[in-house]
Amino acid sequence: MHSMHMHQCYYEACNADPDCLQYCPIIPLHGRSVETNLEKTKWTDVEFKLFTSSNIDSATDFNYNFQFEDLQHSEFVETAKVKFIIHGFFTAYSENNWLGSMKNKLIKDKPFNYNVFVVNWPKFAITLNYLAAKHDTETVGNALAEFIFKLCNFSSLKSSDIHLIGHSLGAHIAGFAGNALKKKGLIIGRITGLDPAGPLFKYDDGTRRLDRFDAAYVENLHTGIGDFIGNGYGFAKPLGDIDFFINGGFAQPDCSLWNLPRNILKYGWVEGFANTYACNHMFAYVLMLEDTEQFSENCQLVGFQCNNYRDYRGGKCNDCGSNGKACAVISLFGEDDRNSGQGYVEPQSSYASIKVYLDTLKKPPYCAQNYAIEIKLAKNSEVPNGKFELTLEGTYFGSARKFVINKDFSIEQDDRKFSCLVQLDKNLGKVTKATIRLYYGIYDLAVFFSKPKIIIDHLNVKYLSNIDKRIRNAWSASMCAEESKTNELINFVPCTYER
Incomplete structure (x- = not known):
């Protein structure tokens, strides 16, 4: 270990030296000020596996009662920040599962930036008794604290440079650890909950599960919300400063019970059932493990604050706000990148959790080029019904792009506006032309005899898939209608003035 030093009060001497008690870790449990012997006995069953750039393939194992010399002779880099990865129910660390993949991603993508600890607690997690595993999350959380x-x-590490990443029950373990450390005057910098477990936590208060006060910044990804088998395993309500609801929080790509036979053939019976029935729940870490280098053309996983998923899908939530806090981007490295995890860099001052929504593509890479489309009718226009076909044309660094979108018209009578969210697999680039073609079904007899007079004031195309306002503005456009001899085909070109 590099440049390690020792505090004047040794940990072992704290009980004998009253002046040293401020350094002695006494973690309260249910209002008690001293741990029971049974609790400490269980702590020894929790492993802390250290990986760095120097030992990415072979862990150095610690437990809660490690000594200064153990750290001193390890690969721990005192100048690097620390990330802890915590698994959930019926899981254990393996180089071949998501824990190994995330460890590798953290170290390989940012060499020498992080000490990565995997919190391994299989003795409590691998059981058919979920109630017992749920109860033991506090034990593991206190051991972690x-x-x-x-x-x-034992080092110069600051608690603000610590990031806890927990999936399912692991998210609540992070919460217990953060809460226990807060009582000792240490505030964890960041907690990321990957679909925090919902079953049996629904009615617990904030001290009995993860909540937004367990760290300086708490974010959560919700992908499989529900109460138990059949309708999801994830917590349904916001728990952090920012809560991402991915694809509404419940319907993830390629997650269907019809996939059970395929998954059994591919993974075997146990993993086949898990990959089928917990598919939505697992998508939280699948998305976090996405290789951003494979994302096309400046795409980022940006969520927008919205009252509900229906409004988001309707394209009504498409602005980051004057202070930029109405949207946030998913990133493992938010504390190092100004353009990602901005809520962590500038912690929220509000006492209310912010719900943001984000839709993905149906297959990897999952980052969608999301656009909000807004069609504004003129005051003297009749209200259309039926369907329309929108053709968008643009150029992306010299490459011509063209996309065709079909939608049902659903005009809001109060502001005479239609809006929707559109997902593309490529960036449209600078929008140069748009066309709207109206068409009606064979049963629209009234339209057959008298077609409504449609006058569109303008068409707005807003790019959503980057946290940088300059990039969003560059790929957005306000389009004005050209004169049209037909009521069914309307051409648009960029407006010469701002709408």
């Missing part, structure tokens, strides 16, 4: 407290006291 003890470990972090000693880590900070």
